[in-house]
Amino acid sequence: MIQRPVLGAACIVALAPFAAAQSFQYSDFNSTAGLQLVERAAGSGAILRVHDQAAPQGAGNRGAAWFGSPVSVANGFDTTFVFNINQGGSASGGGDGMAFVIQNDLVAGDTGGVGLSGIGRHASAIGYGIFPTSNPGESIDNSLAIEIDTFLNSNQPAAAPIMDPDGNHISIHTGGSGENDQREDWSIGRAPNSALGGVNMSDGQDHTVRVHYVPGTLDVYLDGVMVLSTSYSFSTGGTHIDTGNAVGGLNLIGGTSAYVGFTGSSGSSVENHDVISWTFDSAGPGGNYCTANVNSSGAAASMSAMSSLSIATNDTVLTSTGMPNLAFGFFITSQTQGFVMNPAGSAGNLCLAGGIGRYVGPGQIQNSGTIGSISLSIDLNQIPTPTGLVQASAGQTWNFQAWFRDASMGVPTSNFSDGLSLTFTN
Template sequence: MNLKWRSVAFQIWALPLFAITPFCAARTVSFQDFSSTAGLILQANAASANGHLRLTPAIAGRGLGGAWLETKQPVKNGFETTFQIQITEKYSSGGDGMAFVIQGGAKPGVGLTGGELGFGGITNQFAVHFKNYHWGDHPTDGRYDEIAVLAASSPTEPLRDAPENFIGSVSRRIDYSDGAVHTVKILYVPGNLQVFLDDLANPLMTVYVNLAKLMNLDEGRAWVGFTGSGGADWQNQDVVSWSFSSNDPAPRLSGVTAPLDSNNAPGLTLPHRLFSTPSLSMPETTPLSVDHAFGYSVPPGIELAYQIEASTNLVSWAPLTNRTFYFRDHDSTNSAIRFYRFVPK
């Protein structure tokens, strides 16, 4: 039904919609440590340090680094990557962050520094960022840890590290910049991506992603690696260990007979660039896997004409921060169920 005639509510559930089964016949690249960087392309200030891959050192003026596997990897049909990160020796509150990045260009590259985390400004790429400094986005409360999944609206548009490019995000209740070693796992099946932090059995975030639509891939392959940057503040940003496994044919989701077609996936969790229609069905609610996430994508055009409001009981409603193609709900994990509606402005 057209949203012009009826507001829409959808329900947030605390459990994930699906699980991703383990990969079989996978091609795996593994680094137990980085005492040797053989097999990697290092850029800018990235280097081996105490057996770690240090993207940026805690030194002023050296806040840019990148590291990539030396050959393009198959990503179209799915992949699993697990890595450990450690952030130490913060100057002031530290900054700015690092990212796991997939790039489709002829050669991998690093981009802008500061809040762009070393990948900003480059076309044809996809990123999962780990950002602990947000002064430009949140000048009154800019120091907190965040994980976000980002993509530009088309492969030819430079990807900037900004909320309008978020597909999903988690913040406020995670802490990976505390100096300890933290383990991250990212599982991708065409149409779906899950991000795990320390708890590798339960996803922190589940979002709908189709790399074949977001990027121009080289026969299904792309560069995979990490970038990091700092600015007025700095910190050591280390990758402690890393494994990357790609799979062909694609793995399957538990309980699903084939990888999900992103055009038929539940509408409100799709990034705007994958939508086939801005309309939503009624009266059914749309269950989403929240997994402690605070950010959600919305269909194109809605943010121009509608205010998004949230409720726990369908009686009392409160407005949310409404960005282009994106909204944030900082109270989404304070209750088991959340409802959302679009109200004409």
């Protein structure tokens, strides 16, 4: 099921000249509405099968799935997806892997289109890259790809050896605004098998990846543990780690946005590349403050909002990501910021003071599901306080935080996200 805010981000941008966060959430893929599916990608029951092991050998052995609208990435984003790579169908194990890709593909190649039709080559190219014999445009150009690479391609092909470190690694590849390439000398950050804490990413089990970007830094988590952090900016780019060469940023749509989604492929060694759930939140209005403690998911919960900040428009949606899975939680608010460490035995920090209101009305207490996230559309005419509901006024600043159930060393407790401060206008 897909759960979206009442107003799409494009509507918010049209209504007011404020930065707008964008968020979407697929708790499962019983419906693939809102996605553009390319070649082998298809819904399969409640999962999104980006690429399947029954795909024909050769150029068609690949798939891609894109969220159907560009999303803001330049100012920051936080995305989490659960994947399952399974049913390796050859004696040497499956291959070749899948990737989370951010792109504004502008060059159509012989074997793929642009934008929402973008797809790269198969086999070692993992659905985003290119072969030495490829014509221009056959990769997903103008892209950043975070590989989940499950097959060792070492010193082949001779013309342009890939030089994978092993057959179980995560690597971030970009060619700036030009072609992208699966060769490891195009990597700006890598977590080899030895850095994955014993996780076999193609063992047929569900695994969770979180990608968190703030301008200048890109972090990747696997099953709640940060395995990779690299310096990168969509405006200025980064550095290819094997060569030390600088690589530029991306040519983003409107300077801020791109398409996001998944690619996957196989060669002679095949496997299914499945996505179980997916949530995405981009940085939006307001400012985060106060440090959240790491919770039992291995991450610290983070607040974001989607809003024009206009009281008349009344379109504010709060989101908390990075929570434990299947945890009940709700949002709290106050006009006063504060800091209380471990209130009432909580494992987190309370970032509010003064009169604190709770969003605990019908439908407002939520479960974080399998993606560790909750969202709520709030009514600025009915903000909860200890003495009742009040209406926000222009110029007022309200602070928000998420409270949720957690566990510490197996003992039930609670925790908090960081705080988010929003100042509203007429």
